[in-house]
Amino acid sequence: MEYISVKVWAEMHGVSERTARNYCAQGKIEGAYLVGKTWNIPEDAIPPKRSNKSVISPLLKAIRDQKERKTKGGIYHSIQIDLTYNSNHIEGSRLTHDQTRYIFETNTIGITDGSVNVDDIIETTNHFRAIDYIIDNTEGKLSEAFVKHLHFLLKSGTSDERKSWFKVGDYKRLPNEVGGNDTVAPENVHHEIKALLKEYNGKKYPTFEDIIDFHQRFEAIHPFQDGNGRVGRLIMFRECLRFGYVPFIITDELKMFYYNGLRNWPAIKGYLMDTCLSAQDNFKILLDKFRIKYTD
Numbered sequence: 001m002e003y004i005s006v007k008v009w010a011e012m013h014g015v016s017e018r019t020a021r022n023y024c025a026q027g028k029i030e031g032a033y034l035v036g037k038t039w040n041i042p043e044d045a046i047p048p049k050r051s052n053k054s055v056i057s058p059l060l061k062a063i064r065d066q067k068e069r070k071t072k073g074g075i076y077h078s079i080q081i082d083l084t085y086n087s088n089h090i091e092g093s094r095l096t097h098d099q100t101r102y103i104f105e106t107n108t109i110g111i112t113d114g115s116v117n118v119d120d121i122i123e124t125t126n127h128f129r130a131i132d133y134i135i136d137n138t139e140g141k142l143s144e145a146f147v148k149h150l151h152f153l154l155k156s157g158t159s160d161e162r163k164s165w166f167k168v169g170d171y172k173r174l175p176n177e178v179g180g181n182d183t184v185a186p187e188n189v190h191h192e193i194k195a196l197l198k199e200y201n202g203k204k205y206p207t208f209e210d211i212i213d214f215h216q217r218f219e220a221i222h223p224f225q226d227g228n229g230r231v232g233r234l235i236m237f238r239e240c241l242r243f244g245y246v247p248f249i250i251t252d253e254l255k256m257f258y259y260n261g262l263r264n265w266p267a268i269k270g271y272l273m274d275t276c277l278s279a280q281d282n283f284k285i286l287l288d289k290f291r292i293k294y295t296d
Contacts, residue, residue, distance in 0.1 A: 001031070003040040012149055013047050014140025014201075023048060043149070046136045056138075057244045058293045063135055072105070075290045076135075079249075080104055083237065084127040086251050087230045090258075093120045100124055119158045126154050127230065134238035141201040142235065144193060150231045151224050160226060172225040179263060183222035192221050209269070211239045212276055216265040246287065246294050248279035 004012075009029075010020040024032040024039040028048040032041045056064075059075070066076035085093075085100040094117060095103075102110040103124055109116075130153040137146070152169030160166045165173050171189040175182075184192050200206065200214045215236045222228050233250065240247035250258045254275055261272025287294050 002043045004043045006039050006041065008145050009041045009043075009045065011143045011145035013137065013146070014143055015047065044133070047139060057241070059246070059287065060135075060138060060241050062290070062292050063241075067132065067135060075286065075292060077104075078286060078290075080128055080131055083131060083233075083249050084124055086249050087233050088120070088123060088127060089252055090250065090255055091227075091229055093117075093123065095120050095124060104128060119160075122157050123154060123230075126156060126158075129153050130230075130234055131237075134234055134241070138238060138242040142197055142239070144190070144197065147193070147223075147231065147235065150234055151227055154227050154230055154234075166225050171223050174225065176222055176225060178219065178222050178228070179259065181220075181263075183220065189221060189223045193218075193223055196221065206239070206243060208240075208245050208276075209273065211236055211243075211245070212272060213266070214239070216262055216272065219262055244295070246280050246283055248276055248283045250275075250279055251282070254279055 006017050006020045006024070010017045013020075020029075020041075021039060023029045024034070024041065029041055029045050031045055032039055034040075062074070063076045063079065065071075066074045071077065081097070081101045081104050084104070085095070085097045088095065088100075099110065099116075102108070103121065109121060130150055133150065133153055140146075148169050148171075155161060155168045158168075161168045167173060171193075172186050175185060177183055196214065196217055200210070203210055206214075215232050218232045218235065219228060224231065237247045237249075239245075257271065257275040257278075261275045264271045284294065
């Protein structure tokens with residue numbers, strides 16, 4: 001079990017340090033313990049439910065209930081497999097949808113022929129954990145600590161972690177590019193992400209377009225050495241759940257439209273918006289199948 005400070009946990013969950021310490025003192029954070037005058041909090045500890053929170057959407061309620069009960073064959077089960085497979089596949093994973101399903105359902109590999117990249121397997125199981133994390137932590141504003149923790153969950157245990165220049169759970173150290181375009185220099189990433197978060201968190205109730213805009217700008221910054229697309233899409237899924245929008249999954253069929261939309265935003269917003277709305281329509285079919293209510 002890894003432990004983090006009150007400050008890091010508070011930033012991760014969008015609460016003040018004082019609130020976090022009060023939670024600890026009141027026994028509301030499971031596993032937190034005091035050493036001298038310092039609280040140590042499990043890195044996966046979730047905030048206590050607060051009575052003044054708005055009612056969560058039927059979708060989020062269903063996902064959390066099924067996750068807690070380990071329900072098979074429901075919407076939670078489907079999201080874990082489809083989101084993990086598609087998001088990893090976009091980034092080059094060679095695992096099939098069936099192999100991804102088998103790993104999730106059995107916690108075993110089940111590969112009988114051909115060679116498989118070990119990192120593809122590790123990042124698949126890591127992505128399952130990252131989805132659980134965003135499901136459990138939809139409350140609170142986005143923070144740098146939250147974003148970095150998603151990267152930590154996704155890349156832990158991979159071959160990248162053994163590279164001296166690659167920092168799992170932290171911003172890039174070397175310049176990189178995306179789609180042939182330069183991205184923000186390593187020394188400027190913290191400033192740019194902090195500014196982006198401040199602007200986004202300043203919106204009391206972001207629109208669906210605001211969430212897409214945040215995603216494109218996050219990808220343009222490209223804060224991590226690798227894993228930016230997957231972290232960005234997890235954040236986008238989380239924010240849709242947080243604000244009651246129907247989330248969506250970018251499938252292989254939409255991949256090129258998605259990339260084209262990212263390149264042309266904001267000059268031609270329709271490319272990316274139409275792609276995300278098409279993906280959203282596909283997700284609504286899934287919600288209809290499982291009889292989960294949603295607003296158009």
